[in-house]
Amino acid sequence: MVKQANENLPMPVFEKVRYGPWRLENMSPSQSVDESKDLQENFLGLKVIGSTTTHHQLSADLVEAGVLLMNIKQAYQDYPELVKNLVGKVIERQSERLAANNYDQFNTGFFLYIPANVQIEPVMQVTLNQIADGQGDFIARVLVYVGENSQVKLLQRMRTVGNHASKASVVVEVLAQRGSRLTYANIDGFGPHTSAYINRQADILANAKVDWINASFNDGNTITRLASHVDGEGSVSHAKVATFSNRKQVQGFITEIQNTGRHSLGHIFQRGVILNSSALVFNGIGRIIKGAKGSDAQQESRVLMLSRRGRGEANPLLLIDENDVTAGHAASVGRVDEQQLYYLMSRGLPEKVARKLVIRGFIGEILSQMPTNRAQQDLIDAIERKLQYERV
Amino acid sequence: MTTLKIENLHVNVAGKEILKGVNLAVNTGEMHAIMGPNGTGKSTLSQTIMGHPAYEVTAGHIYLDGEDLLEQGVDERARAGLFLAMQYPSEIQGVTNAEFMRAAINARRPEDDQIGIMDFITQLDEKREFLSMSEEMADRYLNEGFSGGEKKRNEILQMMMVKPKIAILDEIDSGLDIDALKVVSRGVNSMRSPEFGTLMITHYQRLLDYIVPDYVHVMMGGKIVKTGGAEMAKKLEAEGYASLRDELGLNVSLTDEDVNEYVMGD
Numbered sequence: 001m002v003k004q005a006n007e008n009l010p011m012p013v014f015e016k017v018r019y020g021p022w023r024l025e026n027m028s029p030s031q032s033v034d035e036s037k038d039l040q041e042n043f044l045g046l047k048v049i050g051s052t053t054t055h056h057q058l059s060a061d062l063v064e065a066g067v068l069l070m071n072i073k074q075a076y077q078d079y080p081e082l083v084k085n086l087v088g089k090v091i092e093r094q095s096e097r098l099a100a101n102n103y104d105q106f107n108t109g110f111f112l113y114i115p116a117n118v119q120i121e122p123v124m125q126v127t128l129n130q131i132a133d134g135q136g137d138f139i140a141r142v143l144v145y146v147g148e149n150s151q152v153k154l155l156q157r158m159r160t161v162g163n164h165a166s167k168a169s170v171v172v173e174v175l176a177q178r179g180s181r182l183t184y185a186n187i188d189g190f191g192p193h194t195s196a197y198i199n200r201q202a203d204i205l206a207n208a209k210v211d212w213i214n215a216s217f218n219d220g221n222t223i224t225r226l227a228s229h230v231d232g233e234g235s236v237s238h239a240k241v242a243t244f245s246n247r248k249q250v251q252g253f254i255t256e257i258q259n260t261g262r263h264s265l266g267h268i269f270q271r272g273v274i275l276n277s278s279a280l281v282f283n284g285i286g287r288i289i290k291g292a293k294g295s296d297a298q299q300e301s302r303v304l305m306l307s308r309r310g311r312g313e314a315n316p317l318l319l320i321d322e323n324d325v326t327a328g329h330a331a332s333v334g335r336v337d338e339q340q341l342y343y344l345m346s347r348g349l350p351e352k353v354a355r356k357l358v359i360r361g362f363i364g365e366i367l368s369q370m371p372t373n374r375a376q377q378d379l380i381d382a383i384e385r386k387l388q389y390e391r392v
Numbered sequence: 393m394t395t396l397k398i399e400n401l402h403v404n405v406a407g408k409e410i411l412k413g414v415n416l417a418v419n420t421g422e423m424h425a426i427m428g429p430n431g432t433g434k435s436t437l438s439q440t441i442m443g444h445p446a447y448e449v450t451a452g453h454i455y456l457d458g459e460d461l462l463e464q465g466v467d468e469r470a471r472a473g474l475f476l477a478m479q480y481p482s483e484i485q486g487v488t489n490a491e492f493m494r495a496a497i498n499a500r501r502p503e504d505d506q507i508g509i510m511d512f513i514t515q516l517d518e519k520r521e522f523l524s525m526s527e528e529m530a531d532r533y534l535n536e537g538f539s540g541g542e543k544k545r546n547e548i549l550q551m552m553m554v555k556p557k558i559a560i561l562d563e564i565d566s567g568l569d570i571d572a573l574k575v576v577s578r579g580v581n582s583m584r585s586p587e588f589g590t591l592m593i594t595h596y597q598r599l600l601d602y603i604v605p606d607y608v609h610v611m612m613g614g615k616i617v618k619t620g621g622a623e624m625a626k627k628l629e630a631e632g633y634a635s636l637r638d639e640l641g642l643n644v645s646l647t648d649e650d651v652n653e654y655v656m657g658d
């Protein structure tokens with residue numbers, strides 16, 4: 001019955017990205033367990049490999065304050081009411097077929113619950129690793145609830161362990177209650193043989209703020225949707241995206257902010273680098289609903305084309321149904337900044353080194369906002385890794 | 393001794409001839425200043441020496457100790473001992489000042505003898521303090537969000553770190569407050585040695601009170617029209633470029649040529 005219904009739902013639309021052959025609608029959840037017996041780790045947060053929790057650490061004061069962070073399966077067992085109230089609330093099951101499939105099939109992911117009035121200083125870190133051992137696909141759901149006036153910075157990493165061909169579906173739902181603040185930084189790093197569907201969305205209530213720092217460094221074909229609904233008076237969201245496409249990779253992005261609240265603000269900032277014969281399509285959508293007076297929708301999307309064989313596009317779209325607003329967009333496809341390159345070389349840096357630094361600078365806005373030094377370094381390493389196939 | 397030698401240099405920018413036969417020689421151990429009206433080609437000269445791709449040399453030569461620089465890339469010229477403190481330095485987010493300077497130093501050293509991190513930090517701290525720059529600037533991104541004056545100071549810091557043979561300083565004094573001007577001058581003066589020469593471009597005689605030049609050149613209409621000692625800068629400041637032009641009988645138009653008359657007429 002359920003299966004039938006899903007087949008009747010539309011596939012998500014990613015303009016100019018033909019992802020049909022990836023067969024993302026056809027996945028079966030991997031049951032593989034982690035046997036790596038990872039070294040003892042020490043960070044505030046959670047690590048899940050496959051569907052196994054391998055690290056969990058919350059300080060006593062956070063536990064005391066009622067903060068919950070756990071594997072989604074455990075959350076279903078321990079807090080069924082909370083979880084059932086949240087799942088499908090931000091991304092409706094029926095919204096499209098891949099979202100519905102994820103809803104029905106997920107068996108890993110995590111749940112973060114922060115009650116009202118809790119300020120979390122240290123960065124909370126969650127790692128979700130896919131096991132690609134040929135025994136099924138990675139289907140994960142993430143639920144993040146930030147209570148009224150609470151504050152947290154979250155760093156989420158994803159990686160593939162193993163190198164069998166497989167698929168991944170990751171749906172992230174964020175609910176930011178009134179006056180709350182969330183920075184959601186992620187480094188996505190699925191392997192070259194993983195085709196992925198990633199859908200992250202947030203509902204942002206009055207005076208709340210959610211900033212996405214989305215470093216999308218997957219090596220396989222990927223469609224990524226990132227959306228904020230700035231629903232309340234004075235809600236704010238910045239959606240910052242950086243990605244590198246290399247080799248034969250195909251990537252499609254939809255980054256969307258919908259202003260419903262009065263005086264709400266939504267800014268989209270996207271940077272994409274295209275290498276080898278890869279393809280990258282950025283779609284930025286700013287949507288202002290009638291009645292969202294005094295709201296602001298801006299977007300800037302830039303693509304850096306480093307290869308003649310690559311294909312890249314940045315398509316801005318503003319859909320505005322209200323007069324009393326400010327909105328704007330900029331989009332471009334360009335090459336390495338000659339002036340910056342010259343400046344670095346004038347200090348003696350060989351062209352190859354200088355070029356790498358200029359390319360890094362192109363996504364500097366996202367890099368600089370990664371919440372830990374370690375995450376910044378990881379991103380720098382990820383850029384190196386992406387550039388290694390380049391012949392200059 | 394190292395010599396930067398420019399012979400009959402003609403340069404086009406965007407299809408227009410800007411430099412029309414520049415001749416100049418700078419030896420290590422010497423301090424040179426170039427003055428001249430806006431738009432006359434001073435920055436064009438410095439960018440051409442460094443090798444900026446937008447500047448097309450149509451005739452003439454640039455040599456560093458007999459080596460033809462025009463045959464070399466920008467980075468090779470830098471490693472050969474040239475440095476250009478730019479009028480408008482670039483900003484690069486995501487690359488820290490410290491990382492950049494370390495890369496610049498290492499580019500001058502063999503791969504098996506790269507500078508150690510402690511060594512580097514010691515040198516950086518010493519020079520940074522000499523220029524009264526805060527500790528945090530090392531970890532800030534390259535020129536990103538720097539004020540005009542901070543950028544100039546940062547150019548001088550880079551110069552002190554990479555220790556060039558010949559440094560061209562393009563308006564290193566512009567936008568500096570009086571104290572900063574002294575600090576920057578102190579930096580340049582600290583480099584004074586038989587192994588270091590400089591070519592300073594400036595609009596203001598005041599800089600030359602702090603960094604006293606051996607030679608002052610005046611550039612007009614894409615050429616060096618007169619060379620003298622430090623005293624010539626004082627005369628220029630008092631009389632302006634128009635009077636020098638008339639004295640030399642040159643056919644060059646200056647956009648602001650009436651200005652001294654107004655000042656004097658008041």
Ligand SMILES: Nc1ncnc2c1ncn2[C@@H]1O[C@H](COP(=O)(O)OP(=O)(O)OP(=O)(O)O)[C@@H](O)[C@H]1O
Nearest residue numbers: 405406410428429430431432433434435436437446
């Ligand atoms: N990259 C460029 N593209 C186009 N025109 C240029 C470029 N660089 C220089 N020019 C032109 O060449 C002429 C000389 O400029 P230059 O910057 O060398 O002058 P300058 O003597 O340094 O002036 P200032 O004292 O104002 O710094 C000017 O007319 C300028 O507009």
Ligand SMILES: [Mg+2]
Nearest residue numbers: 434435436479
């Ligand atoms: Mg100039």
